[in-house]
Amino acid sequence: MTSRSQSPLTRKLLAFVALSEAELGVLERLHQRRRTFAAGRDMVNQGQSDQAAYILSAGWVCSYKLQADGTRQIVDFQVPGDFLGLRSVLLRTSDHSFEPIVTIEAAEVLKADLLAAFEETPRLATAILWAASRDEAMVVEHLVGIGRRDAHARMAHFLLELGSRLALVGIGDKDGYACPLTQYHLADALGLSAIHVNRVLRKSREAGLMSFREGRVSYGDREKLVEIAGFDPAYLDHTGPLLK
Amino acid sequence: MTSRSQSPLTRKLLAFVALSEAELGVLERLHQRRRTFAAGRDMVNQGQSDQAAYILSAGWVCSYKLQADGTRQIVDFQVPGDFLGLRSVLLRTSDHSFEPIVTIEAAEVLKADLLAAFEETPRLATAILWAASRDEAMVVEHLVGIGRRDAHARMAHFLLELGSRLALVGIGDKDGYACPLTQYHLADALGLSAIHVNRVLRKSREAGLMSFREGRVSYGDREKLVEIAGFDPAYLDHTGPLLK
The missing domain is CATH 1.10.10.10 (Winged helix-like DNA-binding domain superfamily/Winged helix DNA-binding domain)
Incomplete structure (x- = not known):
């Protein structure tokens, strides 16, 4: 139930780029498919294909990789405003799993939505590339x-x-x-x-x-x-x- | 001296996106500022601001972070077709250093060039986001x-x-x-x-x-x-x- 100016992702991207009204509108559209996920159940599994990405609006998630011997390496935690599984969308096969740590709210973003948004506003693509660069850092x-x-x-x-x-x-x-x-x-x-x-x-x-x-x-x-x-x-x- | 279809970055991006003639042209323009760097001398230093990015066309580079105690963690190696310092362009301050391992050839890409290319062809932005996602993976x-x-x-x-x-x-x-x-x-x-x-x-x-x-x-x-x-x-x- 976040309004346009209050979405955590919007807030985060505004640290990087001054988005226009039109760009904010496209970003808001990416938040349309709201979903809730319970704690402790994987949203995306390592090796799964044709995944959606998610924009986390409330709650915490952990992303991890399981090794063949059952040990787990947590790669990072996602907090509100973070993308989950951006790589899953772009790389076809998810290279890791996501598990909500608490009940979370997230907007599902289909590959087609993301690519359409990029076509419409390249500055948004640049801003998301910035966010991805920051995640990598x-x-x-x-x-x-x-x-x-x-x-x-x-x-x-x-x-x-x-x-x-x-x-x-x-x-x-x-x-x-x-x-x-x-x-x-x-x-x-x-x-x-x-x-x-x-x-x-x-x-x-x-x-x-x-x-x-x-x-x-x-x-x-x-x-x-x-x-x-x-x-x-x-x-x-x-x-x-x-x-x- | 690589022709359009032979540039390693082009070759790599074509694994992700079927680029049009116009898009290939924009990509080729990003390769204009060719430079050579000698082995063993940092191209980009941790903490430096207002950096260019580079597209590596020949040779190997290592990217690393120095700790205060002088120990070095190599984060990755870059091979032909890789971007160097994409994060340095987008994140303002470089979070790590780059050192050529052998004499290398690279094209310098200024922030303005990159953003102009994204404005012109959002599919190129998506392809570069793919490459960045792959680097993160x-x-x-x-x-x-x-x-x-x-x-x-x-x-x-x-x-x-x-x-x-x-x-x-x-x-x-x-x-x-x-x-x-x-x-x-x-x-x-x-x-x-x-x-x-x-x-x-x-x-x-x-x-x-x-x-x-x-x-x-x-x-x-x-x-x-x-x-x-x-x-x-x-x-x-x-x-x-x-x-x-």
Whole structure:
């Protein structure tokens, strides 16, 4: 039930491009097929073909890949304003699975709708390419995190990134944000064991850096946290419209 | 000195979209500003702003992020037909650095050129979004590799991926491909030590799976290699044009 100017995707894209009334109208049309998905049941499965994409308007989703041995690597979490499965539409076969973490609201976008929107307004295509580039930059950060950051820096970087992403679509505040993730989600995303996640979070809390309890991430000393993480939010590209 | 139909990027995009003569013309215009870069000197630096993007037409490049402690995580390698720094153009600040591994030829693409091309032909924007989605799918595979695959599967997956990517632009053959990477490159990409890389390659060679010597990757038993890697090339999306 978001009005045009309040859709999280619109809000996010406006950070990149100043969209005209006509372009906002096309974007609104992409939001028409509203659907609700229950937590815990995959929306898109790895290897499935002919998928739709979704624009997430409320709730959190995790995207992951299962390995043959049953282990799971979480690639990223999607928050309101994010596309789900844009690659599934463009690459024909989905390269990973999506599972809602809570009940979510999302608009289904068929391939034909997306291509028609691009034909009608190339600036929207550029804006969506921007959003896809930003998504890729986040996956790169997760790669660097797993490859090169110790557990504390990795966790701090990850939770700061989530906070910045949510802030862009108007969720959370300077003290923290509501977060439905479990320690198992964090473990599968960060390549740590659940026990290790627990220990890292406890140490952060005891050091007064941040706490993650009862579904909320609260910053204690955000500046210090940024320093530990080496967090430079430039890759999230939030500095106002590039295309006028 | 590639003719229109032979440009590696054109060849790659044609796997996704059947481009018209007019669209091929726009794509050719993007190749106008030809430049040569020497090996070992960064073309784009992490944190730099107002960058151009490049279309690589010959040679190999590595893209990486440096951490504050001086360690390097290689995110990916670029081969002919790949964009370099598409994110640098769209995200204003480059989130990583590019270094040519050998002398390379590349066409410089200014932000304005790219946006003008998108305005003129939205199908080209869609095709480039496809290429960006494919790049992201590769970074996802590298994330899964570092997070979840053992050293042998990781190496096998990585070298099979490179072979498939090169085959799409007409480089290499069914027995293998020329590869200018050193064991240090492989180590920084795969999150292994150079010694570990050396051992993994030796074991693969001794088992008759593949060899990587004197700048060439040669498959011994490609089928077995695919099995060890769990390599499913669907994410590279090479099955012929989706958009007619």
